[in-house]
Amino acid sequence: MVTRYMLGNEAIAHACCEADLDFASGYPGTPSSEVIDTLRIQKERDFYIEWSVNEKVALENALGASWTGVRCLVTMKHVGLNVAADPLMTSGYTGIKGGMVILSADDPYAHSSQNEQDSRNYAKFAKIICLDPANVQEAHDMMKISYELSEEFLLPVLFRPTTRICHSKSNVELSPSGEEHRTGQFEKNPAQYVVIPVHTRVLHKKLNEKQISLSKRLLELNLNFAEIRGKTAVIAGGIAAEYVKEIIPDDVSFAKIGAYPINREWLSEFVEKHEKVLVIEELSPVIEEETAQVACNAKIFGKINGCVPHEGELDQASVALAFEKAGIKSKKSFDGEIQPVTGLPPRPPILCAGCAHRATFYAMKKVFGKKAVYPSDIGCYTLGIQLGTVDTTICMGASITVGSGIAHSGDDSDVVCTIGDSTFLHTGIQGLLNAAYNGANMTVVILDNRITAMTGHQPNPNTGLTAKGEVSPVISIDSICRSCGVSFVETIDPYDLTAMLNTFKAAKETKGVKVVISRQPCVIAARRQGIKRRAFSVNTEACIGCGACVKFGCPAIEFYDEKASINELCSGCGVCADICPKGAITQEVSK
Numbered sequence: 068m069v070t071r072y073m074l075g076n077e078a079i080a081h082a083c084c085e086a087d088l089d090f091a092s093g094y095p096g097t098p099s100s101e102v103i104d105t106l107r108i109q110k111e112r113d114f115y116i117e118w119s120v121n122e123k124v125a126l127e128n129a130l131g132a133s134w135t136g137v138r139c140l141v142t143m144k145h146v147g148l149n150v151a152a153d154p155l156m157t158s159g160y161t162g163i164k165g166g167m168v169i170l171s172a173d174d175p176y177a178h179s180s181q182n183e184q185d186s187r188n189y190a191k192f193a194k195i196i197c198l199d200p201a202n203v204q205e206a207h208d209m210m211k212i213s214y215e216l217s218e219e220f221l222l223p224v225l226f227r228p229t230t231r232i233c234h235s236k237s238n239v240e241l242s243p244s245g246e247e248h249r250t251g252q253f254e255k256n257p258a259q260y261v262v263i264p265v266h267t268r269v270l271h272k273k274l275n276e277k278q279i280s281l282s283k284r285l286l287e288l289n290l291n292f293a294e295i296r297g298k299t300a301v302i303a304g305g306i307a308a309e310y311v312k313e314i315i316p317d318d319v320s321f322a323k324i325g326a327y328p329i330n331r332e333w334l335s336e337f338v339e340k341h342e343k344v345l346v347i348e349e350l351s352p353v354i355e356e357e358t359a360q361v362a363c364n365a366k367i368f369g370k371i372n373g374c375v376p377h378e379g380e381l382d383q384a385s386v387a388l389a390f391e392k393a394g395i396k397s398k399k400s401f402d403g404e405i406q407p408v409t410g411l412p413p414r415p416p417i418l419c420a421g422c423a424h425r426a427t428f429y430a431m432k433k434v435f436g437k438k439a440v441y442p443s444d445i446g447c448y449t450l451g452i453q454l455g456t457v458d459t460t461i462c463m464g465a466s467i468t469v470g471s472g473i474a475h476s477g478d479d480s481d482v483v484c485t486i487g488d489s490t491f492l493h494t495g496i497q498g499l500l501n502a503a504y505n506g507a508n509m510t511v512v513i514l515d516n517r518i519t520a521m522t523g524h525q526p527n528p529n530t531g532l533t534a535k536g537e538v539s540p541v542i543s544i545d546s547i548c549r550s551c552g553v554s555f556v557e558t559i560d561p562y563d564l565t566a567m568l569n570t571f572k573a574a575k576e577t578k579g580v581k582v583v584i585s586r587q588p589c590v591i592a593a594r595r596q597g598i599k600r601r602a603f604s605v606n607t608e609a610c611i612g613c614g615a616c617v618k619f620g621c622p623a624i625e626f627y628d629e630k631a632s633i634n635e636l637c638s639g640c641g642v643c644a645d646i647c648p649k650g651a652i653t654q655e656v657s658k
């Protein structure tokens with residue numbers, strides 16, 4: 068046993084190696100991405116690993132591998148579970164063979180997400196096991212237990228860390244990586260793996276019959292436990308249980324829920340020993356609803372009566388406030404704690420200096436104007452909202468589909484969608500196929516930076532590398548678009564402003580679906596690969612202080628004393644030089 072200071076996601080990845088992982092797949096999404104990123108670079112254990120093109124594909128891949136008997140991991144962020152929901156909902160029926168863990172990382176407070184959905188609801192819906200760690204060490208330990216439980220009950224386990232667990236660092240006790248390597252062998256079993264109605268009805272009954280023994284096993288493993296200390300009780304789950312432990316008085320009973328399904332008999336027995344029960348958990352009232360259903364005499368406090376917020380993250384202070392609202396005196400007071408500083412100027416996130424997306428947005432706006440509708444998608448380019456070129460964003464791949472709906476609505480505005488290469492391959496293709504087939508009049512701009520940038524530069528089929536860094540054929544986005552039925556497909560360099568403007572003008576004048584592929588590697592990825600462009604600077608003699616370059620929004624451009632200047636962030640894209648009406652911006656001469 069060794070102790071190492073590590074990130075939650077690294078601890079989870081290490082636990083998978085300790086548990087003899089044979090197969091890993093996933094789609095990047097904050098806060099889950101570092102699990103696969105850690106697994107793909109670790110040297111202790113050799114196994115198959117891939118970045119899949121979306122979460123549904125990742126889960127189905129892992130399910131197939133599990134049916135051959137190998138141990139599998141599939142990772143995603145919480146909204147990715149929506150994409151994978153179709154196979155997820157039937158995976159409990161078919162069951163698994165080799166242990167299978169579906170990691171769905173939740174993001175309370177929506178630090179980098181479009182919603183705050185709670186993956187525990189999916190586990191309940193699919194009637195599969197869910198483990199909900201409270202700290203980094205527990206995340207490590209629970210991941211190992213997940214594989215045992217999965218194989219004991221022949222069910223996938225939904226593993227649900229939250230952002231605070233994934234991205235916190237802590238000392239973690241680790242064991243060596245496992246040495247068992249299984250070789251997959253698929254054994255035909257149509258009654259189990261072919262969900263025709265006659266099989267499904269039997270499989271559903273079997274799944275239901277597992278629920279009680281499963282909930283009892285979670286108690287035996289001490290994943291759910293209770294301590295009776297008085298007539299008042301607090302029940303908490305996930306990271307909230309850690310906050311509760313720090314402030315709960317000695318005469319208040321405590322129950323911790325780390326795993327689902329909760330055994331109802333046990334919960335009822337605990338609740339009825341108390342007059343008052345406060346339930347504390349982040350996001351959905353999953354524990355609270357179960358508690359309210361079993362309570363006969365005890366008064367229940369929680370989200371239902373406003374003691375605990377329904378949204379956002381909890382912390383010690385908000386948990387102490389919940390105690391106060393429920394009439395429980397917490398052990399620690401938070402009066403006089405350091406308060407956040409207020410009144411600071413807002414610092415919205417912006418695209419990097421030299422980001423090709425900025426140049427694309429600029430040209431789009433120039434040609435299509437303010438009145439055009441700009442549906443966008445999930446990726447760095449959502450930051451185009453600062454440039455007035457993002458009017459809608461809902462979920463992966465929805466720019467083209469939402470745009471198609473607007474185009475068919477009778478609104479005669481130009482519709483110009485933006486979508487990244489990774490998102491296009493994830494769920495954008497079907498939207499384009501549908502738009503072309505049904506004759507939408509719209510322009511689709513594929514912001515092709517050849518990588519999945521926002522989540523940490525993971526490769527995708529457009530990068531030409533696998534998760535392990537092996538060379539793989541680069542797919543042709545141009546050919547995909549043409550085979551979807553689009554005849555106007557143009558690929559342009561966003562740093563070539565004139566060509567961009569001309570291409571967008573041609574798209575505006577053409578009816579039907581037009582695709583413009585704006586291709587330039589991510590500026591950060593390019594720099595890491597050693598691509599360097601000479602920086603630009605402003606000739607203050609020539610600068611008339613018109614501010615046209617400043618409006619472009621590059622963080623390398625500053626404005627002092629009625630003149631523009633360029634700072635050290637400049638990555639040499641040259642677009643501002645094309646924008647300047649006086650030719651005052653020029654590339655520096657190499658020294």
Ligand code: SF4
Pocket residue numbers: 420421422602603621622623624633636637638639640641642643644
């Ligand atoms: S050339 Fe201009 S737009 Fe490009 S990174 Fe430098 S300052 Fe920014």
Ligand code: SF4
Pocket residue numbers: 605609610611612613614615616617630631646647648649650651652
């Ligand atoms: S666009 Fe040219 S002239 Fe106008 S402020 Fe910038 S550098 Fe000066």
